Amino acid sequence: MHNATPRFGVNYVPSGDWFYEWLSPRWDAVRRDLDGIAALGLDHVRVLPLWPVLQPNRTLIRDQALADVRRVMEIAGEAGLDASVDVLQGHLSSFDFLPSWLSSWHRTNMFTDPDAVAAQADLVAAVHGAVADLPGYLGVTLGNEVNQFSSRPHPSPMPATPAEVTAWLETLLAAAPADGRGLRVHAEYDAVWYQDGHPFLPTHASRFGDVTAVHSWIFNGTAQHYGAMSEQSIRHAEYLIELSRAFATDPHRPVWLQEVGAPLNCLTEAQAPEFCRRTVLAAAESDALWGVTWWCSHDVRRGLGDFPDLEHSLGLFDAEGTVKPLGKAFAEVAGQVRAAWRERPASPRTVAVRIPADSAGVPVSRTTLAPGGAVFTAWMEAAARGVRPALVLSETDHGYASVFPPAAHNTPGVYSAVSDSEMFQA
Structure with a gap:
């Protein structure tokens, strides 16, 4: 189990020009944003530069772009914030935001083409090398939900097999030295847990890198099926944390809730602060929790075109930098959890729900793990009874006081791997 007090931070979305800010950063605006985040009492940010800005050509990594990433992280440090970088x-x-050397006339596969994989490894090494000496450096994440490029519903997927994903992860993670200077992380969206046939496997998420990263969004069918303020929606992040632990070989492996948000295509604006508070309290019931990084810091301003509507409302701050009720709620619950953990960390779980899986840790059916599925349902029903269940693979020596199976019928889940735009408009 992981008993360090959880970290609380935010995914940094620059105010004003969104991530297009990386084209020409306005340092006064960046400083204002980061000072505001620190004033909420948060302790870290996740920084997400744009890949084509960093590496517009396969053999060109721009020194100025690396310097800009470093400067953002330095300003974060001056504000009292640690920082990770994708x-x-x-x-x-x-x-x-794919660089042109992967698309159109130069189309190739980022997961399987040797030259493309080598170029990505070079970029991981360059980004890590540019910032790893900073005192507040938390580590590097390979990228944001890049598994969505590997399979449906992406309109132009770059197919890979699980074995090819393994090779890709091993190559890119090795590019950031395991020298203790920050965590080496990769992060997937929830198809890795819920979509049968997806080439990124739960074992990839839970056994590669230094921590497991989970991204929790209730517009994946959870809110639509159960209701946005249902126990199933409130506990979705907690469930993902515990689900990821079932596939880990290290019982002490931390889990980073790297993305979680309050989407207003499911919630009302009035519900969002309470959703935040209850979601974080539920997640903090897991003794493996490394930290919570909310999505996101600032609303996208309305003047930017073609965004799904909810992107204009996900921030802890509005587009002008004013703290929203959601921001106040996150700051308050962060303080509450810190105080509670200092007094008594979350305790280990003694009861578990069994996941049918083979000897390699591959689930018999990932759809049964999804919202509405048999495993998901069994876990949620136990949680509603106050049992605090874990999850365990059927082939694993569980060590729990009791382990019970899901319902005998192999109920499929309601999760649907649809496109972002479809999910966001659900």
Whole structure:
């Protein structure tokens, strides 16, 4: 179990020009944003530069772009914030940001083409090398939900097999030295847990890198099926934390709730602060929790075109930098959890729900893990009774006081791997 007091931070979305700010950063605005985040009492930010800005050509990594990433992280440090950095963006808020050397006339596969994989490894090494000496450096994440490029529903997927995903992860993670200077992390969206046939496997998420990152969004069918303020929606992040632990070989492996938000295509604005508070309290019931990084810091301003509507409302701050009720709620619950953990960390779980899986840790059916599925339902029903269940693979020596199976019928889930725009408009 992981008994360090959880970290609380935010995914930094620059105010004003969104991530397009990386084209020409306005340092006064960046400083204002980061000072505001620190004033909420948060302790870290996740920084997400754009991949084509960093590496516009396969053999060109721009020194100025690396310097800009470093400067953002230095300003974060001056504000009292630690910072992690992603490398392959990749995909953000329904927009793809692939460099031109991967698309169109030069189309190739980022997961399987040797030259493309080598170029990505070079970029991981360069980004890590540019910032790893900073005192507040938390580590590097390979990229934001890059598994969405590997399979449906992406309109132009770059197919890979699980074995090819393994090779890709091993190559890119090795590019950031395991020298203790920050965590080496990769992060997937929830198809890795819920979509049968998806090439990124739960074992990839839970066994590669230094921590497991989970991204929790209730517009994946949870809110639509159960209701946005239902126990199933409130506990979705907690469930993902515990689900990820079932596939880990290290019982002490921390889990980073790297993205969680309050989407107003499911919630009302009045419900969002309470959703935040209850979601964080539920997640903090897991003794593996490394930290919570909310999505996101600032609303996207209305003047920017073609965003799904909810992107204009996800921030802890509005587009002008004013703290919203959601921001106040996150700051308050962060303080509440810190105080509670200092007095008594979350305790280990003694009861578990069994996941049918083979000897390699591959679930028999990932749809049964999804909202509405048999495993999900069994876990939620136990949680509603106050049992605090874990999850365990059927082939694992569980060590729990009791382990019970899901319902005998193999109920499929309601999760649907649809596109971002479809989910966001649900």
